[in-house]
Amino acid sequence: MNIAVLAKLVPDLVEELSIDASGAKLDTSFARLIVNEFDDHAIEEGILLKERFDGQVTILAPDDEGIDDVLFTAAAKGADRLLKLKGISAMETSSHALARAYADVVLELKPDLVLAGVQAHNDLDGSVGSLLAGMLNLPYVGYVSGISMQDGQAALRKEYPAGLIAELQVTPPAVLGIQAAEQPPRYVAVSKVRQAMKSISIEERTVAPTESPAVPHIGRMFKPEAAQHAIMLAGAPDEIAGKLVKIFKEIGVI
Amino acid sequence: MSADAYVVIEHLRGQVTDISYVMLAAARELVRDSGGKVVAILLGHKARELSTDLSADEVLYVDHPDLKDFIPDAYQAVLVGLIKEHQPRAVLMGNTSIGADIAGALSVTLDLPLVSSCRQLTSDGKFVCQICGGKILAEGALPEPASLVTMTPGVHKAENGRATTPPTVTDAQAPSLEGLRTQLRKYIEPEAADVDISKESLLIAVGRGIQNQDNIALAEELAKAMGGTVCGSRPVVDQGWLATSRLVGKSGKHVKPKVYLALGISGAPEHAEAIVDSDVIIAVNTDPAAPIFDFAKYGAEVDMFDVLPPLTEQVKQAKG
Numbered sequence: 163m164n165i166a167v168l169a170k171l172v173p174d175l176v177e178e179l180s181i182d183a184s185g186a187k188l189d190t191s192f193a194r195l196i197v198n199e200f201d202d203h204a205i206e207e208g209i210l211l212k213e214r215f216d217g218q219v220t221i222l223a224p225d226d227e228g229i230d231d232v233l234f235t236a237a238a239k240g241a242d243r244l245l246k247l248k249g250i251s252a253m254e255t256s257s258h259a260l261a262r263a264y265a266d267v268v269l270e271l272k273p274d275l276v277l278a279g280v281q282a283h284n285d286l287d288g289s290v291g292s293l294l295a296g297m298l299n300l301p302y303v304g305y306v307s308g309i310s311m312q313d314g315q316a317a318l319r320k321e322y323p324a325g326l327i328a329e330l331q332v333t334p335p336a337v338l339g340i341q342a343a344e345q346p347p348r349y350v351a352v353s354k355v356r357q358a359m360k361s362i363s364i365e366e367r368t369v370a371p372t373e374s375p376a377v378p379h380i381g382r383m384f385k386p387e388a389a390q391h392a393i394m395l396a397g398a399p400d401e402i403a404g405k406l407v408k409i410f411k412e413i414g415v416i
Numbered sequence: 417m418s419a420d421a422y423v424v425i426e427h428l429r430g431q432v433t434d435i436s437y438v439m440l441a442a443a444r445e446l447v448r449d450s451g452g453k454v455v456a457i458l459l460g461h462k463a464r465e466l467s468t469d470l471s472a473d474e475v476l477y478v479d480h481p482d483l484k485d486f487i488p489d490a491y492q493a494v495l496v497g498l499i500k501e502h503q504p505r506a507v508l509m510g511n512t513s514i515g516a517d518i519a520g521a522l523s524v525t526l527d528l529p530l531v532s533s534c535r536q537l538t539s540d541g542k543f544v545c546q547i548c549g550g551k552i553l554a555e556g557a558l559p560e561p562a563s564l565v566t567m568t569p570g571v572h573k574a575e576n577g578r579a580t581t582p583p584t585v586t587d588a589q590a591p592s593l594e595g596l597r598t599q600l601r602k603y604i605e606p607e608a609a610d611v612d613i614s615k616e617s618l619l620i621a622v623g624r625g626i627q628n629q630d631n632i633a634l635a636e637e638l639a640k641a642m643g644g645t646v647c648g649s650r651p652v653v654d655q656g657w658l659a660t661s662r663l664v665g666k667s668g669k670h671v672k673p674k675v676y677l678a679l680g681i682s683g684a685p686e687h688a689e690a691i692v693d694s695d696v697i698i699a700v701n702t703d704p705a706a707p708i709f710d711f712a713k714y715g716a717e718v719d720m721f722d723v724l725p726p727l728t729e730q731v732k733q734a735k736g
Contacts, residue, residue: 175549175682178705188552203654258523258530281516283548283684288530288566292520301489301597302521305513305667317601321667322428322513325606325660328485333597339517341667346655376529378543378563381556386546386707392699392715402716403727406677406698407734409714413696415618415675416642416735 163217163311166273167208168264168290169236170252171195171226172282181383188284188383190253197232200279206343207309208277209240215311218242220271222264224250230364237358238350248368257285258374261293267367268298273335275316280304280339287377295337303330304339417561419452422504424495425459425470426514428486429603432466435510438569440471440577443508446558448539452505456583459483459494464585471579476502480590488517489596496525497591506537506558511566513667519566529559535685536571546570549684550707569689609661611645617674618644619694621664622652623687625680625701625720629657634724635679641731647671649687665690679720683708 173179173193182189208219220243221236223229233244250263268276278291287293295302307327308319320328321341332338395405410416421443426433436456443454456472458464461484467475476498482490495518499507507522509515511533523530536544537558545554546568558565613619620639626632632646639646647662647669664671666686672693679700681687688711691697699712700720709715716723 173548175551176703179548179551181552186554188548199651261520285532286545286547286554288520288523288532289516292516292518293524294520296521296524302517303488303598304517319604320513323433323667324669325663325667326428327604327606329601329604330487331599331601336597342650342654376523376527378529378531378559379556380554383552383554385551385705386553386710388710390710392709392712394709395714395716399718399722400726400730402718402723403730406714406716406723406727407730409696409698410642410675410731411734413675415644416731 163211163215163275164271164273165208165211165217165219166268166271166276167204167219167221167241168276168278168294169201169205169221169223169232170198170260170282170290171229171232172198172252172284175283186380186383195226195228198279198282200281200340202347203343204277204279204340205236205239205241206345206347207340210344211275211309211311212240220245220273222247222267224252224255224260224263226251226253233364234355234358235350237362238354239348244362244364246364246366248366250369250371255371256373256377257287257290257293258377259371261290261297262372262374263369264290264294265297266369268294275309275334276337277340278337280306280341286380289339291337291339298337301332301336302339303332303336305341306338307342308344309338417503417505419447419450420455420502420504421446421452422455422457422502422507423472424457424507424509424515425466426510426512427460427463427466432470433510433512434574435512435567435569436470437574437577438572439508439510439567441572441574442537442567443506444471444576445539445572446506446537446541450505455504457495457498459491467585468582469578470583471577472583475583475585476588477585478588478590480593482593482596483590485600486514487596487598487600489598490593491518492521492525493591493593495522498588499526504562506563506565508565508567511568515566519564523564528562528564530564530566531558532566533568534565535568537565546685549682550688551705568685570685607661609659613645613647613662613664614669614671616645616671618642619647619671619673619676620644621647621649621676621678621681623649623679623681624651626652626657629655631721632657634721638724638728638731641728641735649681678708678712679724681708682706683711
């Protein structure tokens with residue numbers, strides 16, 4: 163089975179986010195970038211599929227600083243082929259343009275399944291996977307948390323609220339938006355990543371980003387100004403603990 | 417193009433979901449000054465009665481056996497035809513496991529702009545999206561002449577999308593749905609849990625800040641001392657540190673305890689929507705910019721690992 167996984171970097175939400183001078187865009191020049199966590203789950207699910215049903219896993223990613231580490235880490239986990247899209251940055255590109263850039267490469271790879279994170283926290287014009295499916299006229303199912311193959315069909319676990327799961331059957335080729343892999347993304351030791359850097363190279367494809375008119379124009383970005391803010395409990399940890407106990411007593415839960 | 421706002425009604429196993437009512441309220445706001453209509457699109461099979469409490473000027477109802485449950489290909493095929501025919505100003509879908517599955521393909525197929533994670537639409541044609549885990553809002557003018565929007569809850573109230581008198585229902589024809597590449601095999605019910613967190617009155621919730629599985633024991637000890645139950649946000653469950661039955665959030669349980677003590681939870685929109693009905697939310701987080709402080713009643717900017725041991729000890733003392 164031939165599996166393509168789409169991965170990209172996003173700003174780390176643990177860090178302070180800032181808006182650039184235009185007032186309409188995130189300033190990512192000093193932002194710490196990490197792999198989109200749903201893409202990380204997509205990589206894991208791709209590797210799991212390869213281990214269970216055999217095949218080849220190719221990771222595709224736009225060219226942002228730090229993406230090589232993500233690609234080599236995926237190789238250390240079991241990915242067979244790494245493809246970097248030169249000339250396009252996930253920080254500077256809409257989901258539509260990124261999907262368009264992926265589309266040509268995916269057509270060439272002819273995968274049975276394309277896996278992508280179900281969303282990224284900075285998506286403003288939909289998820290890359292769902293748009294790619296539309297461009298390639300492939301079926302798309304998102305919020306997937308498990309895949310198995312049977313008689314050439316993919317059986318999917320799709321998540322709905324309150325823990326309900328729908329089991330869907332889709333005929334490949336298809337694009338799947340991964341909510342969670344069937345197991346947490348595996349840890350690989352740095353030594354294995356270094357080993358992967360020696361044994362596999364990153365192939366590069368130059369693409370020209372094509373912005374779509376189907377992308378909304380953002381006039382202003384801003385941080386939410388809350389209508390309210392929590393009453394903050396100050397003090398040393400044991401003093402805060404004391405204040406919490408007092409609140410618990412007042413509410414009547416202890 | 418018309419000035420009408422269309423809403424794709426979401427329903428799951430015979431129940432219209434809350435986001436549908438939120439979208440109807442948002443659509444009503446969008447057309448308030450333009451004179452446009454709010455039109456609900458209801459796709460289903462023998463599901464006409466689901467239209468009864470939709471606050472819409474008209475319901476377009478499409479009945480077909482392949483629309484009994486949500487199948488992305490089937491919904492797309494029907495919606496492409498309806499949108500082409502009616503050419504509305506906006507089509508609202510949920511930013512959910514239903515709406516987000518179809519919005520991308522509709523945007524590409526119909527060459528229409530897509531605004532995702534939208535929390536607010538205004539009568540002057542503006543949208544406000546919530547991104548970066550709720551830390552950033554992005555505002556713009558809804559592209560003319562027509563746009564697709566995926567909506568999140570948070571601003572427009574579901575109760576404003578509910579009607580007391582049934583709307584006018586118009587039947588619309590389904591196109592041929594031959595050759596669907598996706599089929600529903602079955603639903604799998606949630607595993608029977610030792611506890612139903614949606615019914616608990618005291619929840620000790622842990623988020624990504626708990627760092628590893630061993631640290632769950634600290635929350636368990638506090639829960640035991642208080643007589644509460646431990647639950648968690650998505651990253652904790654995805655790591656396998658808590659059972660899926662303990663998941664609070666968009667794809668987990670919505671909860672409404674007397675006290676929701678959130679430890680190391682940032683308060684991303686997907687989590688926030690599931691806890692806002694709690695009587696009192698108390699947040700402990702080291703990040704002063706964590707969105708959860710904007711809707712918690714009490715907060716403490718402190719490392720949970722510093723406060724949990726003395727808190728457990730003091731709770732034990734208080735309970736004697």
